[in-house]
Amino acid sequence: MDIADFFDTFFEEAEELLADMEQHLLELDIDNPDGEQLNAIFRAAHSIKGGAGTFGFSVLQKTTHIFENLLDHARKGELTLRADLVDTFLETKDIMHEQLDAYRNEEAPDQEAYERICQTLQQIALEEIGQTLEAPAAPPAPLFKTEEPSASSASEHQLVVALLNVSEKDRTLLVEELEQLGEIQTQSGDDKRYEVILNGDSSADDIEAVMCFIIEPEQIEIKVTDRAQTAVPVSAAPTVSTPPAAPVAAEPAAKPQPPVESERKEAAAKPKKAAAESSSIRVSVDKVDQIINLVGELIITQSMLDQTVSDLEDQSVGNSSLQNGMSLLQRNARDLQEAVMSIRMIPMEFVFSRFPRVVRDTAGKLGKEIELVTEGKSTELDKSLVERITDPLTHLVRNSLDHGIEMPDKREALGKPRTGKLTLSARHQGGNILIEVRDDGAGMDRERLLAKARENGLNVSDTMTDEEVYQLIFAPGFSTAEAVTDVSGRGVGMDVVKRNIQGMGGRVEIQSKLGEGTNTRIVLPLTLAILDGMSIKVGGETFILPLSTVLESLQPTKNDMYAMAGDDVVLKVRDEYLPVIAIHEVLDVENAITDPTRSIAVIVQGEGRRYAMLVDELIGQQQVVVKNLEDNYRKVPGISAATILGDGSVALILDITGLHRLSRVKKEAGKIINNQHYSFYKEAEPS
CATH class of the missing domain: 3.30.565.10 (Histidine kinase-like ATPase, C-terminal domain)
Known part of the structure; x- marks a missing residue:
């Protein structure tokens, strides 16, 4: 097994922990800090430190270790918080995030920033609590190496690791990981409780951090024992008179017991999130996009079939079974579409x-x-x-x-x-x-x-x-x-x-x-994949107007239209004069209605302005699957995207502001020549 298989999981979880850390730091009441928030900030740093050490991200591990020790003094009330200290903590979080990004991109973290923030944290510790915070000498060896633990490392201390309610499959994987962290002396138990006695120099914190990538914290119990007090035979063990060496990533001497135990008791008193987390999976966004595209194609196919059935009905060829099946397919396709779209929706x-x-x-x-x-x-x-x-x-x-x-x-x-x-x-x-x-x-x-x-x-x-x-x-x-x-x-x-x-x-x-x-x-x-649109007809072409831009529609009259300076024409709607955009002129559509009084004016809004768009016919409202025109063709002025209709034809989705700009450009270039029907517009400009 390659350690890189777990990198993405660590990076994602570390990102979430850093975000939680920042949120808690910003919400802290400096005058009366909440102990739960301080504990949450400490736990976030603690988890990141353990994971970073496990994967050999030494700079991130060392930074977090010093930061964690300072946070430990803060949650114990030994460090009085101030606004400038919280600012420094936030800066530390930012540097940790930069280090995380560097490791994600397989780059070396900024050494200057690392040294500067460590010096700042050390200075705070020295001035505020009169202590120097020692960074760990080196991170634990990365997991899954083939080399055996040395006799000296195996003689450090002994840990009893209990796995609670862990399946045999996960248990096998966890035991394999423990073999890389030390020398397994004995292992026994069942699915409810399986104990592994481990000799080595890995700390309880590091072991917990590794285990939590596979199981939940409440499924682990870790006890550090003095090898002189255990009857378990240990190979390459020191004599009883030799004191056990301290772990490499040791906690401050003031701690009476490893923080893992105290944190577990603290977490046990809180509502568990394990059930909710275990019922979710991480899925690549690309896979979700692929499903959404396929569902979009399915909706288009369903629309085509629906159109075919409608044509059969027009020809008086009735088939109730076919009609019922199409109705059911339509409902199921819409439900599937909504369900798939909801996957991409986030708060x-x-x-x-x-x-x-x-x-x-x-x-x-x-x-x-x-x-x-x-x-x-x-x-x-x-x-x-x-x-x-x-x-x-x-x-x-x-x-x-x-x-x-x-x-x-x-x-x-x-x-x-x-x-x-x-x-x-x-x-x-x-x-x-x-x-x-x-x-x-x-x-x-x-x-x-x-x-x-x-x-x-x-x-x-x-x-x-x-x-x-x-x-x-x-x-x-x-x-x-x-x-x-x-x-x-x-x-x-x-x-x-x-x-x-x-x-x-x-x-x-x-x-x-x-x-x-x-x-x-x-x-x-709400989404770029599906659009609520208004289908309109201009000449022999069908276009889609985004429904969010449509305000109303009306039949223009001669008395409501005015000719402005140049070729501009405006429509008066309730004491407001709106620029008129004749779609057939802007997009060169043939066989369209040219008399404005026989057209329909659709009042639309774009860029904070309202326009009157002249169309031949309103077909109706419908949801359409948006297809990017630039990816499949090229950028077209006045057009934002395209869709496929039920009859298999392509309909262009109009860009309101783009059409207005295109109209202005064409008029300035003299490409739109006034037809004789413009002669009935009032020549006086509106007051």
Whole structure:
């Protein structure tokens, strides 16, 4: 067996432990620390240290060992916590994460960072508790080597390792591992309790860390015994008068017993998670994606069969058994689709859990006092979107902290609490997820934004709506910061935010009130694999409009349409003038209806603006399987993706903002020539 087989498991579990450690550190009440939280932080470091030592990751093991010893003094009340100490602990966690990534990438960890953090921790120990924390001389030998343990190592100490309620298959594997950690003297027992007496220099901590990769902590009992007090025959044993040598990774002398026992008793008093964990498996995302793609193909095939059955019904060839079978297939296919899609859905807690650290660090740099509130952490989103939404959210959070929330003294002068409030929330809204970043800060100054936009050479006017003015912050290079700092001021970031969110099929909306705060809303589809769409007909072509962008549809009249300067045409809808996009003109569709009064105007929204799209016919609402057009063909302006309809034909999924941009480009190039039906538009511009 190769030790590398367990690397991925260790890396994943260590990542989770580091995330838990950071969360507990951020939640610590410095004035009155919770003992359970301190114990949890210590246990996380303890587990990582044991695994790192087992796999020969010496730098990570040594760093964690010193950190663990310091945490041990903190949980015993021998080290008084302060904000600067917690900051150092968080920095240590970051360096441990960097070391973990280095080992994952088969690279050497940063030696300079390792020496610096170890020196810092040693200095804290010396100044706060008057002790020097010794790092282990070397990690235990990696597992699964073929070399036999030496006589000197076998004479260190003796351990009784009891395996409780472990199957024979797992027990065999565990005994093989124990053979690599020392010399087995005897082994006996059954499935309920199987005892192995082991001679060697491995510590109880290291053995527990190895065992926990296969079984749960409560299935292990480890006792360290003095070989002079046992009657078990041991080969190459020292004389009775020779004291046992200390383990290489020894705990501080103040500990009366190995921490494994005390931690086990402590854990026994808590609710067990073993049952839930053992009922889950780790599956590669690639395998899940493959299943989702196959289910998508199955849905398309089912739609084709459904279309065929409908055609047979139109020809008056009835077959009740066929119809019933198709209905059952449709239900089962939809249930299968929803079940498979749910595998990729993970709670927003995975995203929100990163922001307490971001808020703490950024607020510290800015000298502000911030309270972070999260709502809707259990709201689920597709894993691919969760991974891609983190960076845009980070930019929005930092923007709120820097530009939105005022300095404590200024807030106090305005009659506000010194501590600003930043809220992250998530909730489902129809077939979408709505994520909000809200602050109770200064809000956006409309006039200041317009002045800055003019200064940057942007085409703006005083007649712009508030929503259009607020969207200016997403323009490339736009920034209202008075000075460039390491937080903001360079005018980069917000344009990337908008571009990334649009790339996920979403949109960004901003609501703000001067002096009261700003609310930035992100609307995203729940998944990129399935889309709720509105099927429309233009000429002989069928297109799909994302349902999340559709607001309403209506029949235009001559009196509601106006000709603007140039070739622009607008439609008046309840005192709002919307740009008109004739799809047949933009996409060069033949045999389409050219008279707007005979078309249907679908009111859609994109990039915070509303448009009136002229179509020939509304077919209906349906779920479609999204196919990436760039992977299978190339990028097409005005088109975001494609799908396969029930009759086997390909339908293009329209990109609202892309169509508007394409329309503007074609008009500027003179490629869209006004037809004679434009003559009836009112020539006067709307007031």
